[in-house]
Amino acid sequence: MRIALLLLCLTAFAFRTRLDGPDKPAYRLYTPKLKATTYIKLLRQAADADVVLFGELHNNPICHWLELQLTKDLQSEKKGNLVLGAEMFEADNQTALSDYVQGRTTGKELAQQARLWQNYDTDYKPIADFAREQHIPFIATNVPRRYARQVSRQGLASLDTISAEGKRQMAPLPLTVDLTLPGYEGMMKMMSESAHGGSSSSSAANPQGATTDMTANFARAQAIKDATMAHFILQNLKPGQTMLHFNGDYHSKNFEGIVWYLRKQRPDLKIVTLSSVETPDPDKPERENQNLADFVLAIPADMTKTY
Template sequence: MRLTLLLLCFLAFSFRPDKPAYRLYTPKLKATTYAKLLHQAAEADVILFGELHNNPICHWLEFQLTKDLQAAKKGNLVLGAEMFETDNQTALSDYVQGRTTSKELATQARLWPNYDTDYKPIADFAREQHIPFIATNIPRRYARLVSRQGLSALDTLPAEAKRQIAPLPISVDLTLPGYTAMMNMMGDNEGKSGANPHGTQTDMTANFARAQAIKDATMAYFIRQNWKPGQTLLHVNGDYHSKNFDGIVWYLRQQQLTSSARPLKILTISSVELADIEKPTTENRNLADFVIAIPADMTKTY
């Protein structure tokens, strides 16, 4: 009898009555709800949804939020995404506006390998609902140019190319937490590989962070250029581009400092994978206005 009771107690503590796919938290890690997220999102000017690129829960929630915001905003929703580069705007607009097919979009734009599974549902919904969809990211060849040669390399670009990035000159503050963490990580990797035994921040390391910053600056610029009062612009980007209220957020706020327009009401969402989504840790505090905790063993889209 005693053994049976012990076994039942073990099972009760080992297995939960359900297995939620995610939990939502406030910046202070207080449990919250999707209804509260949707309410605040509908009142925001810009939403930055920081995703984990291969996480199906992120993509599913992005799609749900898109549909619910469209219903709430009644035609005042705009979409934007890191996954589309600015020189592919015509191809994206042609598809969303029904002028081309999926096959034509695939030949006219540089689609991510996981487009069909992860982003096509949102693009198709935008097409169905006639929602503007903005390509915000810098063409990758220009980001690669910065990572190899530094920001000054952008000065040599022709005028047409410069129209596809944030206006020059672009200020980059390498002391911002996100860029500092990136450089430290690269310095550690250099030290481990033996290429840089002292782990110092080389020009290559700094330029890698500058390439990240040029993406953030360009996305912020095209978000601001395509938002109008009364609208909500839902932007999908990698979590690193907006977590800790950094990256795109910093550049949006810098633009506000030089503008007479009212400050944008920005809402951020950060995604984290945890061994136990019921127990977020202190390192998950203050990542964003809403933190999505997802089981670490969640299946991946690639």
């Protein structure tokens, strides 16, 4: 009888422990050194910045929800001095995006006139609609994909042959690309190892060989995107404004990519970066996520996806 009672008590205690366990947060925010911080601190620093680079995971709903919240709150804080920009819209679609945001066209017309991402309706339309409602300028900052594809196949020199109109849709040429930056170097290494079946016997830094040319051009294609986004951010930013820019995490994490090109032209610029990571336990971020950005957004690894 006593043993049965003891087992019953232990079972009840275990069940109670599960019910009284910690919350399951949808996200946590951290400083570069992975000290817990708050959304209000992110908002305050963002409102004081010239440029905020929100490095998202493209199919993560928490990223998109927080982007929308930050947009709404910055609009309240900046009182009309907010500008939006996004990798998800390419420079040659600026007219279509502006027409929609300024209320001259419908969503159906935008879909017909612009190259929208597959997750536009679920993930970016809420932001575009808020910009439309609030009359917030929205800048298409990315290079047209055909030019990035051209660089990945033929190199940067191939851009010399495109039209003057095409050149207005990207960062000014000739473009400086530092392939020794860790982000680009890591990309080339990954591409090289993939091309050699996981072997790292061929270095991506070696200027010889077709595989090396391919990996270097792949990194240069990434760079033309980074440089073009930085170019259109600066071109559309006025004193006193904050540009909130949405881009894939890779384009701004480790303070590289877009950040490097912004700093190259405007070293005095106040930039705030946010890097998104998925982790088994958002309350215990891995050390490898240190110093990714001014704010690290930790999201459960099993978070549902938008596509």
